[in-house]
Amino acid sequence: MRVAPLAIRLTRNLPFIFPEMREEMVSAFNDVIPQEYALEWQTISAADGITEIIGRLCNRVILGPHICREPAILALKRQLIKDKADFVLDILPEPLSVLIAGLRRRTKKLSQLLKPTIQLQQRVQKESPVGSHYRTSSDAQNTILSSLIAETSTPHTPYEITRNIIALNLQAVSTTSLAFTHALYHLAASNTHVVQPMREEIQAALRGEGWTLHALERMHRIDSFLKESMRLSGLHALTMHRESRKPYVFSGGTHIPTGAHLAAACASVHTDAARYASPETFDATRFVRAGSEGAPRYQLTTTGLDFLAWGHGRAACPGRFFAAAVMKMMLAYVVLEYDVRLSEGDAADGSGDVEARRPRDIWVGYERIPDLHAELLFRKRKGFR
Numbered sequence: 195m196r197v198a199p200l201a202i203r204l205t206r207n208l209p210f211i212f213p214e215m216r217e218e219m220v221s222a223f224n225d226v227i228p229q230e231y232a233l234e235w236q237t238i239s240a241a242d243g244i245t246e247i248i249g250r251l252c253n254r255v256i257l258g259p260h261i262c263r264e265p266a267i268l269a270l271k272r273q274l275i276k277d278k279a280d281f282v283l284d285i286l287p288e289p290l291s292v293l294i295a296g297l298r299r300r301t302k303k304l305s306q307l308l309k310p311t312i313q314l315q316q317r318v319q320k321e322s323p324v325g326s327h328y329r330t331s332s333d334a335q336n337t338i339l340s341s342l343i344a345e346t347s348t349p350h351t352p353y354e355i356t357r358n359i360i361a362l363n364l365q366a367v368s369t370t371s372l373a374f375t376h377a378l379y380h381l382a383a384s385n386t387h388v389v390q391p392m393r394e395e396i397q398a399a400l401r402g403e404g405w406t407l408h409a410l411e412r413m414h415r416i417d418s419f420l421k422e423s424m425r426l427s428g429l430h431a432l433t434m435h436r437e438s439r440k441p442y443v444f445s446g447g448t449h450i451p452t453g454a455h456l457a458a459a460c461a462s463v464h465t466d467a468a469r470y471a472s473p474e475t476f477d478a479t480r481f482v483r484a485g486s487e488g489a490p491r492y493q494l495t496t497t498g499l500d501f502l503a504w505g506h507g508r509a510a511c512p513g514r515f516f517a518a519a520v521m522k523m524m525l526a527y528v529v530l531e532y533d534v535r536l537s538e539g540d541a542a543d544g545s546g547d548v549e550a551r552r553p554r555d556i557w558v559g560y561e562r563i564p565d566l567h568a569e570l571l572f573r574k575r576k577g578f579r
């Protein structure tokens with residue numbers, strides 16, 4: 195089972211699936227932050243709320259509009275993400291074999307739920323095969339599910355198709371949710387001198403064409419904010435895990451024998467004073483100032499020897515273009531539509547250190563997890579719209 199080709203498919207089809215991503219995001223936000231009280235401050239569990247929204251958005255582009263909101267499917271997908279989180283956090287006392295058995299059970303259950311849709315689409319595609327399943331934005335076949343069904347090169351029972359869908363979900367939802375939760379904590383701890391220029395930039399980018407991928411590309415402050423958040427609160431201290439296939443000697447004389455496990459220490463690269471000025475300070479416009487606005491080298495999705503949050507080189511994260519589009523769209527939406535703060539009594543407008551104010555990260559091995567219990571206050575912006 196290979197997730198990378200599915201991630202690449204999502205990337206290729208971003209222009210077509212973007213309107214659906216936005217529609218599902220708005221609908222999920224409205225469920226997580228009830229609109230009848232939206233003009234009052236509301237307390238939201240950040241990590242749960244974000245995982246719910248990103249889970250729904252991913253479900254929409256993976257499964258399609260008809261089945262993505264079915265309660266039984268949503269509940270199963272939620273449980274799978276929770277199982278993975280519990281495993282990473284080492285909360286469950288069970289050994290790995292019990293977790294794998296649970297995963298098999300849930301895969302079987304989900305494949306039974308998806309079976310009628312899969313079989314129906316298989317029949318339809320047999321009767322009227324089409325060359326591409328990602329042609330227009332209105333194409334009802336714009337999903338990973340339908341492209342998996344259309345594949346003829348590999349055997350694809352409902353169970354096998356479901357396994358691919360689950361693997362993609364597990365890879366995509368938790369990473370993107372955790373990274374966005376980190377960014378949301380940075381936002382809640384930022385003052386209006388940071389937020390106001392972001393609002394102005396978003397409004398300028400939306401003027402004319404509205405919410406499109408192209409408009410997102412012009413939101414350089416949003417891009418920089420997320421990149422700075424990933425620099426300081428990247429999900430891993432180590433990345434680019436590799437095993438050497440033959441002996442190698444680095445120019446400094448370090449000898450690597452065959453079979454040695456290697457990784458890049460990205461957290462220390464990201465806080466290296468030789469690479470970043472005031473490396474411990476959260477500087478929302480660091481990457482806007484670093485080059486001319488939008489220069490590719492400083493963009494969120496660009497990897498390099500000084501930015502390793504997506505890995506680097508041939509095996510760099512193939513899902514980063516999708517993840518970046520999701521996070522940029524969500525951050526721009528939150529910044530434009532809501533005031534966000536940490537909690538009553540927190541002076542979001544005071545000067546001060548964003549890193550010191552935001553909820554504390556926790557480390558599990560070399561994984562950096564945002565505070566999963568922290569709550570944020572959200573309020574719809576008065577007079578906006």
Ligand code: HEM
Nearest residue numbers: 197198201366369370373434504505506509510511513517
């Ligand atoms: C903010 C969210 C994400 C972060 C921080 C992230 C980070 C990473 C990192 C550090 C790697 C290892 C790269 C290397 O070894 O050089 C990786 C690999 C991978 N990621 Fe992501 N990722 C994210 C979202 C996604 C999404 C949304 C998808 C799918 C749509 C995805 C699919 C993959 C796959 C398939 C690999 C393995 C690539 C391979 O081994 O060839 N990731 N990711």
